[in-house]
Amino acid sequence: MNLGKNRFVIIIATITAIGGLLFGYDTGVISGAILFIREAFTLSGTAQEIVVSAVLIGAVIGASISGVLADKYGRRIMIILAAIIFGLGAIFTALTPDVYTLIAGRIGVGVAIGMASFIVPLYIAEVAPANIRGALVSLNQLAITVGIVVSYLVNYYFATTGEWRWMLGLAVIPSIILGVGMYFMPPSPRWLYSRGAMDKARSVLERIRMTKNVNDEMKEIRESLICEKECKWGDLLDPVVRPALIVGIGLAIFQQLTGINTVIYYAPTILLFAGLGSAAASILATAGIGVINVLLTIVSILLIDKVGRRPLLLIGLVGMIISLGLLGMAFALPGLSASLGWLAVICLMIYVGSFAIGLGPVFWLMISEIYPLRIRGRAMSIATLANWGFNLLVAITFLSLIQFLGTPGTFWLYSIIGVGAFIFVYALVPETKGKSLEEIEAIWLMGKNPDEIKEKVEK
Ligand code: BGC
Numbered sequence: 001m002n003l004g005k006n007r008f009v010i011i012i013a014t015i016t017a018i019g020g021l022l023f024g025y026d027t028g029v030i031s032g033a034i035l036f037i038r039e040a041f042t043l044s045g046t047a048q049e050i051v052v053s054a055v056l057i058g059a060v061i062g063a064s065i066s067g068v069l070a071d072k073y074g075r076r077i078m079i080i081l082a083a084i085i086f087g088l089g090a091i092f093t094a095l096t097p098d099v100y101t102l103i104a105g106r107i108g109v110g111v112a113i114g115m116a117s118f119i120v121p122l123y124i125a126e127v128a129p130a131n132i133r134g135a136l137v138s139l140n141q142l143a144i145t146v147g148i149v150v151s152y153l154v155n156y157y158f159a160t161t162g163e164w165r166w167m168l169g170l171a172v173i174p175s176i177i178l179g180v181g182m183y184f185m186p187p188s189p190r191w192l193y194s195r196g197a198m199d200k201a202r203s204v205l206e207r208i209r210m211t212k213n214v215n216d217e218m219k220e221i222r223e224s225l226i227c228e229k230e231c232k233w234g235d236l237l238d239p240v241v242r243p244a245l246i247v248g249i250g251l252a253i254f255q256q257l258t259g260i261n262t263v264i265y266y267a268p269t270i271l272l273f274a275g276l277g278s279a280a281a282s283i284l285a286t287a288g289i290g291v292i293n294v295l296l297t298i299v300s301i302l303l304i305d306k307v308g309r310r311p312l313l314l315i316g317l318v319g320m321i322i323s324l325g326l327l328g329m330a331f332a333l334p335g336l337s338a339s340l341g342w343l344a345v346i347c348l349m350i351y352v353g354s355f356a357i358g359l360g361p362v363f364w365l366m367i368s369e370i371y372p373l374r375i376r377g378r379a380m381s382i383a384t385l386a387n388w389g390f391n392l393l394v395a396i397t398f399l400s401l402i403q404f405l406g407t408p409g410t411f412w413l414y415s416i417i418g419v420g421a422f423i424f425v426y427a428l429v430p431e432t433k434g435k436s437l438e439e440i441e442a443i444w445l446m447g448k449n450p451d452e453i454k455e456k457v458e459k
Pocket of ligand 1: 027141144145148255260261264293359360361364387391
């Protein structure tokens, strides 16, 4: 990565990725906080489930409302708005007098997560130069994984005193940094252009590229805006953009249906099933899984602009399919019970590591780069909505699935869905490495089918 020339965009991506940190922190923190919240408000099992999934319901709402707003008011403003909601939500949930306001506050936090989850990658993709776009956008996924680990550590720190209000409230610190930081960031030049502010777009581009020589990029942006009218929802049904929509929604669904959040949200429960008896061992193993998630995301970032998106997706999926199959087997073989706990930990680590190499970062990256500019905000919002909807579905069905299919059956089901994901990626997902957003758009608009696109881009 050429630090000198790209200094400004690296700073922009790093500050913006604090939105990812909040996404990870606020989804991870509840796993520990719920243990004390349920005592504080003497909650039933169902009430606990509602407190835990409130954030996912909010995220579905956030993802569905903010696509239109991001196209209309701009990416930067919407991230500032998300930061404000994150901050208010943290204070509100920390001070909550009863469980009802807690649920309302967590839904609010979820709205901010839903907004940030796609506007952050969208904005970074639109300011990044093509050759390092993969790495910069994936800083968001790295921040998500760091946020998850930080939430585990904060939970661990406050566990002895049970101060769940601090666990929830601490999110106010990154919220302030994100809001203040974004205030100083420039608007997306691509969005400015699409709103008719050509001169402003050029001056932002000159600033962030640190050169006056931006004619080619300006020309590309201009050409991509064949249709300057305001986007309508109907434009999403245009047959030309349909393949991109299918790729985005398919990746969104597979990212969740292959079960990642059963591990992120329920790792200690899974480890308990596996016979890892002591609380200390299960906390340690959970933290280890979180760290593997961070480390393999870094590996992915280093590779993503070199080997490309498709190889990482395919290799990651193979790892997920095999580790899920083995995890199911570990639970199915009673003879192995003595070493079962650690076998399960190893399988979970390979599984999370494989997700972190492929589907984790690549999904968020691809949905930020495959859509034509005029529909980008809305199309990303639909893929994000699908992602959160299926996240919610997996979260609320996991424990029941274990009852109906048994633990081995449940993991085998996720493994089979992984095979479906592999076929989907192999057949339909194009390679976007090294192409400018406008080149990717031009290829879709040529009306090529995804296979041809794949070859075209690989050439
Ligand atoms: C997913 C989240 C998941 C996280 C784990 C993200 O890409 O969208 O649902 O919790 O990765 O690292």
